[in-house]
Amino acid sequence: MSKNIRSINKLSRNLWWSWDTDAKDLFKNLSPLLWERVNHNPVELLRHISTEELQARCSCEFAARIDKVTKRFDEYIEEKDTWAANHAPELVANPVAYFSAEFGIHESLRIYSGGLGILSGDHLKSASDLGINFIGVTLFYKEGYFRQYLNNDGWQNEDYPLQYPESLPVDKVTTKDGKDLIIEITIAQSTVYAQAWSLKVGRATLYLLDTNIPANEPHYRGICSRVYGGDQNMRINQEILLGIGGVKLLEALNIDPAVYHMNEGHSAFLTLELLKRELEQGLSLEDAKANVKSQCVFTTHTPVPAGHDRFSRDMMHYTFDKYVSQCGIDFDDLMLLGSEDPNNTFGLFTMTVLALKLSRCANGVSKLHGEVSREMWKHLYSTDDPNQVPIGHITNGIHTRSWSSGFTTRFWKKHTESIEDLFSSRESAEAVLSKVSDNELWCLRYRLKRSLFDYISRYLSNQLYHQHQFTPYKQAIDSSRLLKSTLSPDVLTIGFARRFATYKRAPLIFQDLERLNAIINNTEMPVQLLFAGKAHPHDDAGKDYIRQIVQFSQQPQFLGKVIFLENYNIGVAKRLVSGVDVWLNNPVRPMEASGTSGQKTVLHGGLNLSIMDGWWCEAFNENNGWSIGDGEESDNYDEQYRIDAGKLYDVLENHIVPTFYDRDEQNIPVRWLKHVRNAIETIAPVYNTDRMVKEYTLRYYLKVPRI
Numbered sequence: 042m043s044k045n046i047r048s049i050n051k052l053s054r055n056l057w058w059s060w061d062t063d064a065k066d067l068f069k070n071l072s073p074l075l076w077e078r079v080n081h082n083p084v085e086l087l088r089h090i091s092t093e094e095l096q097a098r099c100s101c102e103f104a105a106r107i108d109k110v111t112k113r114f115d116e117y118i119e120e121k122d123t124w125a126a127n128h129a130p131e132l133v134a135n136p137v138a139y140f141s142a143e144f145g146i147h148e149s150l151r152i153y154s155g156g157l158g159i160l161s162g163d164h165l166k167s168a169s170d171l172g173i174n175f176i177g178v179t180l181f182y183k184e185g186y187f188r189q190y191l192n193n194d195g196w197q198n199e200d201y202p203l204q205y206p207e208s209l210p211v212d213k214v215t216t217k218d219g220k221d222l223i224i225e226i227t228i229a230q231s232t233v234y235a236q237a238w239s240l241k242v243g244r245a246t247l248y249l250l251d252t253n254i255p256a257n258e259p260h261y262r263g264i265c266s267r268v269y270g271g272d273q274n275m276r277i278n279q280e281i282l283l284g285i286g287g288v289k290l291l292e293a294l295n296i297d298p299a300v301y302h303m304n305e306g307h308s309a310f311l312t313l314e315l316l317k318r319e320l321e322q323g324l325s326l327e328d329a330k331a332n333v334k335s336q337c338v339f340t341t342h343t344p345v346p347a348g349h350d351r352f353s354r355d356m357m358h359y360t361f362d363k364y365v366s367q368c369g370i371d372f373d374d375l376m377l378l379g380s381e382d383p384n385n386t387f388g389l390f391t392m393t394v395l396a397l398k399l400s401r402c403a404n405g406v407s408k409l410h411g412e413v414s415r416e417m418w419k420h421l422y423s424t425d426d427p428n429q430v431p432i433g434h435i436t437n438g439i440h441t442r443s444w445s446s447g448f449t450t451r452f453w454k455k456h457t458e459s460i461e462d463l464f465s466s467r468e469s470a471e472a473v474l475s476k477v478s479d480n481e482l483w484c485l486r487y488r489l490k491r492s493l494f495d496y497i498s499r500y501l502s503n504q505l506y507h508q509h510q511f512t513p514y515k516q517a518i519d520s521s522r523l524l525k526s527t528l529s530p531d532v533l534t535i536g537f538a539r540r541f542a543t544y545k546r547a548p549l550i551f552q553d554l555e556r557l558n559a560i561i562n563n564t565e566m567p568v569q570l571l572f573a574g575k576a577h578p579h580d581d582a583g584k585d586y587i588r589q590i591v592q593f594s595q596q597p598q599f600l601g602k603v604i605f606l607e608n609y610n611i612g613v614a615k616r617l618v619s620g621v622d623v624w625l626n627n628p629v630r631p632m633e634a635s636g637t638s639g640q641k642t643v644l645h646g647g648l649n650l651s652i653m654d655g656w657w658c659e660a661f662n663e664n665n666g667w668s669i670g671d672g673e674e675s676d677n678y679d680e681q682y683r684i685d686a687g688k689l690y691d692v693l694e695n696h697i698v699p700t701f702y703d704r705d706e707q708n709i710p711v712r713w714l715k716h717v718r719n720a721i722e723t724i725a726p727v728y729n730t731d732r733m734v735k736e737y738t739l740r741y742y743l744k745v746p747r748i
């Protein structure tokens with residue numbers, strides 16, 4: 042094999058390529074069509090190209106580019122003078138072990154469902170960029186999360202294409218003598234076996250546990266089928282594998298973490314395995330708990346009581362009976378660890394409670410969510426005063442390099458050495474922007490919108506062609522009419538895409554169809570709307586929201602002006618956040634713990650329009666986007682719905698639409714672009730995972746916090 046082929050293979054096996062525009066283009070240019078067909082998966086792409094072709098093309102057409110990218114990659118991996126080396130050398134010596142039920146790293150790796158996973162993936166990438174020794178732990182889901190397609194009425198159906206290790210950049214974890222590394226865990230009365238895969242994400246490693254091996258009974262093989270699939274029993278088994286299996290895996294690999302980070306309560310059983318270890322050393326339960334606590338930190342993500350994982354005493358007893366005897370702890374002591382009431386072990390076992398009780402610090406994911414969490418859990422700390430509750434907050438961010446790659450990165454690179462200047466500080470962002478004219482910014486917006494609309498047009502015609510049976514448009518309209526009448530880049534374009542959890546209220550903007558019609562079909566100042574999102578397979582109310590929007594999109598006055606794109610995922614998200622003018626977010630406050638999708642639009646010159654919830658409460662300053670209302674809350678869902686919809690129309694009619702269409706003599710929306718500049722200067726430097734991971738490190742990961 043020639044050196045160039047080895048290099049390109051090496052690049053394909055580290056997800057670093059996913060945030061390096063040149064590396065990505067290298068793969069894409071090998072065959073743009075195949076690249077689309079394999080869902081941007083370089084391992085799969087290379088499997089489809091013969092060695093002869095690779096040999097021929099890599100040795101001349103691509104030789105210089107492969108060299109250049111490989112050199113940058115090698116330098117990245119070997120860099121010693123990192124932020125962590127200078128600010129947290131302890132975390133270069135021993136790793137942070139970060140446990141999460143899902144990781145959203147790239148669309149070709151379907152081991153995520155939504156925002157929680159994207160956050161884990163972005164955390165991993167920034168930890169790598171900062172030089173922290175960082176290990177992620179999750180499950181290898183053979184079926185992943187579902188692919189969404191809609192039937193004629195707009196009802197969501199799911200299908201579960203399999204993902205195979207051979208097609209992914211994962212390596213089987215083996216022992217020193219080359220055998221598969223197998224760990225054993227106890228579930229109910231059974232021993233369950235798991236192998237593991239490793240995946241490289243820059244300098245970080247992600248381990249994926251996998252019970253889908255012949256040694257297991259079929260129902261235990263199924264633990265690793267679907268992200269959040271199955272019933273409560275499946276859920277508890279997945280969580281045992283993640284938490285207990287994860288700790289055992291790290292032990293088998295001789296990895297000694299400086300700290301265990303539980304990202305959401307799913308992984309909280311890891312504390313039990315740590316407890317077991319301490320008890321085996323002969324410690325008392327109290328001392329063992331104290332030691333476990335000193336090793337763990339916990340991030341909660343759920344601002345509603347119903348959103349937390351809870352298991353019945355019966356289920357706990359069935360599942361942990363044998364395990365507790367192995368641990369040497371009393372079953373009631375176990376129940377107490379997850380009980381909200383210190384005097385009652387007969388209630389439910391709550392994963393968040395376990396995590397809170399056995400971690401040295403805990404946090405919510407925005408300032409408001411920190412407050413909500415302190416209020417929600419104060420009874421655990423026997424206090425009425427939320428300020429006494431030891432739950433802080435670290436506001437979520439995004440991995441800016443990933444979410445701004447492609448044309449946007451190239452655009453900014455024309456104006457500055459490194460795109461980091463846009464998000465490392467407000468001052469450096471201002472300095473870059475001072476070199477960019479309104480004309481250039483407006484050109485960027487047009488270019489990105491055009492590219493999104495071309496993509497949508499291809500996407501929709503594929504949808505119409507491949508899924509003739511299922512297309513929602515089939516009965517309502519003839520496909521060529523849809524494609525002809527579709528989207529114009531001159532028109533103010535609003536995007537809404539996220540999981541269709543009902544609290545996010547996707548159809549809010551349709552509350553008053555007449556008023557919406559007047560906004561969309563205003564002849565001077567029209568508006569168009571793009572939607573995408575999946576409902577959880579068991580969530581019929583969420584599916585009904587999708588159906589409603591699809592049916593609105595088929596009404597004659599909205600045809601080609603309201604579009605629903607099937608199968609929302611990271612790839613679709615990247616397109617949408619870069620192309621739209623306005624990113625809409627209208628959850629029920631305070632249920633959006635943070636939200637991150639709006640942060641992704643900023644460097645592309647998009648603006649946020651959001652309820653005062655999650656991160657937006659902190660970020661909004663009246664000049665960097667718009668708010669819907671000012672943070673009022675009501676207990677009456679329907680009333681709040683009407684009020685928020687009214688405020689949404691008000692701000693669109695009175696502010697957003699007129700500002701967008703207010704043009705100077707060169708037809709440039711000068712006032713609009715002032716908002717865009719302010720958004721970049723005030724949002725990009727704060728709401729990114731570099732800032733976020735630094736905060737986790739200095740406040741939470743280090744034994745002695747530095748800030």
Ligand SMILES: *Cc1c(COP(=O)(O)O)cnc(C)c1O
Nearest residue numbers: 155156539610611614636637638
């Ligand atoms: C960013 C992102 C999310 C998170 O969206 P929010 O609703 O803002 O939390 C979910 N899914 C995908 C695919 C994303 O890219």
